Amino acid sequence: MKIVVVGIGMIGSRHAAIFREAGHEVVTVDPRGGADHGRLSELPFPSSVDAWVIATPTAAHLPALGEILRRCPDARVLLEKPACYPTEIADLVRTVRRHPRSRIVVNDVYGHSEAVRRFAESVRRLSESDPITKVTVEFTKNRELDVANGRFVDTQYGEAGYEFFHMLSILRSVLPADTYRRYLRTLPALVTPEMRVRTSTEDLPDIELYASSAGVIGHADLAGFAFSANAAREHIARSVIPYGTDLRYRFADVELGSGKHVTLVFEACYGDDPDYKNKHAVHIRGTGTWRHFTISGNHFKEALLRQLHLLDRTAEGTAVMRLPEHRFLAGLGWATSTVLCHVI
Ligand SMILES: NC(=O)c1ccc[n+]([C@@H]2O[C@H](COP(=O)([O-])OP(=O)(O)OC[C@H]3O[C@@H](n4cnc5c(N)ncnc54)[C@H](O)[C@@H]3O)[C@@H](O)[C@H]2O)c1
Known part of the structure; x- marks a missing residue:
């Protein structure tokens, strides 16, 4: 396939490398240099393009999508998340409706x-x-070095703009569809800036999503046991990932009525295995029983190739944009900025 990748920064360059490695022809667009073209308008024959990737900063997603669809109304587009900023959701929906032959998937x-x-x-x-009685999902990393370099600074979704789309995807995978929809419509009982989002109502399991980009671990007890290297264990025992350390503490834990836990732990071989980023484990622990299995593979790559396949096969007019999730996260961003204003 011929794929145009728009924006070849941190994420777009990974898209380009993965698609090239899979044998596709990749053309890149980025004004920063090092790309085949500096602007979308320089592309000679956009109608011969099989798929587009938009991996520019979020603020440039909607203009890029608009330009692609204006020139190629039936384009197949893989759009990086978040699809757009909260105030642009209505514009995004209008743009997609105006192009009923397009196919759009948000990564x-x-x-x-x-x-x-x-x-x-x-x-x-x-x-x-x-x-299921309780679900806890945590994605913690010390991103202070990235923030110092100008990355991971989302002025609109705030902290919710980085990991929460991923955490919601995991939650969606374990909850029945109607329960998940109810969760997205339920006001959380607690939202803290760091950010902890706790929901507790009678008609849902207790749910906590926690992410810290300052490296402050929230639930060392739920997945710390799975890490093998001493250095990782020490950081987790202290509940702090120090500045500049690339350990990521990411897990999803489901507690069942019997007290049994099913826990997915990402990258638990950190510090022990050079390929740790592609190894994840599921532990199932009950009273007196414990079994686990490992899943190997690069899930960023797997996801891109699956979604490209989906885009290729999907009918005209398909748009998988996760709008209820965008609205939920916009609400969290708004809630934390309000909390911060009150604190200040
Ligand atoms: N799916 C994920 O796991 C994931 C992870 C990180 C970031 N993202 C998303 O990916 C997007 C890009 O993030 P990043 O970290 O790669 O950003 P980045 O700043 O590293 O890269 C963005 C690139 O886009 C280029 N660019 C800017 N305007 C452009 C335009 N109009 N046309 C073409 N190129 C343009 C910039 O020059 C830059 O090279 C963001 O929306 C971000 O939220 C997704």
Whole structure:
């Protein structure tokens, strides 16, 4: 396929490399240099393009999508997340409606991850006879170095703009569809800036999503056991990932009525295995029982190739944009900025 990647920064360059490696012809567009073209308008024959990737900063997504669809109304577009800023959601919907032949998919890495799929399968099987009582998802990394370099500064979604799309994808994979929809419509009981989002109502399991880009670990007890290297264990035991350390503490834990836990732990071989980024584990722990299995594979790559396949096969007019999730996250961004204003 011929694929145009618009924006070849941190993420767009990974898209380009993965598609090239898979044998596709990749053309790049970026004004910063090092790309085949500096601007979309320089592309000679856009109608011969099979798929487009938009991986510019979020503020430039909507103008890039508008330009692509103006020149190619039936374009197949893989759009990086978030699809757009909260105030642009109505414009995004209008742009897509004006191009009923287009096909648009918002990148959902964890929604297409084999590790998440195998974890969810275990949860679904066990929860048929042992209902889910609590779900905790944590994505913690010390990003202060990135922030100092101008990355991970989302002025509109705030902290919710980085990891929360991924965390919602994992939550969506373990909850029944109607329960997940109810979750997105439920006002959280607690939202803190760091950011902890806790929901507790009678008609949902207790749910906590926690992410810290300052490296402050929220739930060392739920997944710390899975890490093998001493350095990782020490950081987790202190509940702090120090500045400049690239350890990522990411897990999803489901507690069932019997007290059993099903826990997906990403990258638990950090510090022990050079390929740790592509190895994840699911642990199933009950009273006196413990089993686990490992899932290997690059889930960013898997997700891109699956979504490209989906875009190629999907009917005209298909748009998978996760708008309820964007609105939920916009609400969280708004809630934390309000909390911060009150604190200041
Ligand atoms: N799916 C994920 O896991 C994931 C992870 C990180 C970032 N992202 C998303 O990917 C997008 C890009 O993030 P990044 O970290 O790669 O940013 P980045 O700043 O590293 O790269 C963006 C690139 O886009 C280029 N650019 C800017 N305007 C452009 C335009 N009009 N046309 C073409 N190129 C243009 C810039 O020059 C830059 O090279 C963001 O929307 C971000 O939220 C997704």
